Amino acid sequence: MSKKHNFGAGPCILPQEVFEEASKAVLDFNGLSILEISHRSEDFVQIMEEAQQLVKDALNVPEGYSVLFLQGGASLGFLISAMNLSGSNKKAAYVNTGAWAKKAIKEGKNADLEVDVIASSEDKNYNYIPKGYSIDESYDFVHFTSNNTIYGTQIKEFPQTSVPKVCDMSSDIFSREINVADFDIIYAGAQKNLGPAGTALFIVKDSILGNSSHSNIPTYLNLKTHQEKGSMFNTPPVFAVYCSMLNLRHLMANGGVAGAAERNKAKAELLYNEIDSNPLFEGTCAVEDRSEMNVTFVLKDDSLNDEFNALWNEAGIVGLKGHRSVGGFRASMYNALKIDSVQHLVNLMKEFATKHAGTPA
Numbered sequence: 001m002s003k004k005h006n007f008g009a010g011p012c013i014l015p016q017e018v019f020e021e022a023s024k025a026v027l028d029f030n031g032l033s034i035l036e037i038s039h040r041s042e043d044f045v046q047i048m049e050e051a052q053q054l055v056k057d058a059l060n061v062p063e064g065y066s067v068l069f070l071q072g073g074a075s076l077g078f079l080i081s082a083m084n085l086s087g088s089n090k091k092a093a094y095v096n097t098g099a100w101a102k103k104a105i106k107e108g109k110n111a112d113l114e115v116d117v118i119a120s121s122e123d124k125n126y127n128y129i130p131k132g133y134s135i136d137e138s139y140d141f142v143h144f145t146s147n148n149t150i151y152g153t154q155i156k157e158f159p160q161t162s163v164p165k166v167c168d169m170s171s172d173i174f175s176r177e178i179n180v181a182d183f184d185i186i187y188a189g190a191q192k193n194l195g196p197a198g199t200a201l202f203i204v205k206d207s208i209l210g211n212s213s214h215s216n217i218p219t220y221l222n223l224k225t226h227q228e229k230g231s232m233f234n235t236p237p238v239f240a241v242y243c244s245m246l247n248l249r250h251l252m253a254n255g256g257v258a259g260a261a262e263r264n265k266a267k268a269e270l271l272y273n274e275i276d277s278n279p280l281f282e283g284t285c286a287v288e289d290r291s292e293m294n295v296t297f298v299l300k301d302d303s304l305n306d307e308f309n310a311l312w313n314e315a316g317i318v319g320l321k322g323h324r325s326v327g328g329f330r331a332s333m334y335n336a337l338k339i340d341s342v343q344h345l346v347n348l349m350k351e352f353a354t355k356h357a358g359t360p361a
């Protein structure tokens with residue numbers, strides 16, 4: 001069957017080369033299947049170390065940070081980050097930019113912190129990124145969601161503050177250059193832009209480890225546990241780490257994060273230009289806050305929805321339906337999505353507009 005154009009929000013498309021190499025390793029990895037090797041074997045220790053090193057190379061991670069591959073997804077990351085960054089004030093600031101941020105806020109409370117939502121875009125169904133708010137020095141940390149997968153907004157510039165920053169970067173990590181030194185914890189579920197589901201990446205500043213004021217932090221949720229064991233405290237998700245490693249190798253062989261950022265920008269420009277110039281469609285977010293990863297848009301006349309859905313479904317596109325809380329369409333364009341797929345979608349939008357020329361918007 002011919003390969004479909006995957007615009008799904010996650011689990012995401014990965015490079016075809018990664019799928020091929022991973023499938024070979026399932027059948028034969030030095031005489032065993034990658035699925036049956038011991039996580040204590042030299043083979044796997046090397047995979048883990050290479051994956052960690054590739055994360056450091058890709059993001060220019062400075063000295064004094066550790067890279068961990070854990071389980072529980074970004075959803076457990078909400079709680080892990082809050083528990084590990086609990087400080088003497090037991091008070092945290094959150095920026096509410098959408099459904100994922102809201103879940104992080106809930107877990108901040110579950111970590112026994114007093115939680116203040118210091119800025120929110122909930123008033124406009126999260127179609128913009130709040131700006132210009134101040135961050136009081138008394139917070140133990142401030143939590144951001146860099147890219148709002150559901151609503152299609154992205155933080156372009158993080159506020160300056162001396163308060164430790166933590167960021168859920170699940171849906172845009174490795175898509176653009178970031179300054180890791182600005183953050184005490186970065187976490188991301190792998191399945192958006194790194195690898196298959198099953199692991200979550202943590203990049204953590206070593207100096208915070210073991211300093212949590214939380215009275216009873218469970219062993220697995222304590223990042224120090226994992227840092228001390230080289231991310232092998234318990235059986236790691238071997239296959240997910242292996243595929244992530246393959247994807248990072250592929251990224252580094254193709255211009256690294258800077259190369260990916262350039263390609264992502266070109267893809268986003270292509271699609272947003274079509275949304276803005278096509279008489280039938282419109283974007284749903286503030287233009288300056290538009291995400292380069294998840295592009296949300298609607299038909300001005302939503303009675304045309306079924307017809308457009310049928311058109312892209314028949315044209316080999318999958319995953320374009322918008323999240324139920326936004327409606328319309330969402331084109332997720334993670335690193336591995338080729339610009340040819342975006343061009344294919346743009347051509348369909350043009351075809352649809354030609355067909356409906358003269359239809360009042």
Ligand SMILES: *Cc1c(COP(=O)(O)O)cnc(C)c1O
Nearest residue numbers: 073074075100149168170171189
């Ligand atoms: C998908 C997503 C999550 C949830 O990730 P899981 O790994 O499934 O727990 C959290 N945050 C953001 C921004 C996401 O896009």
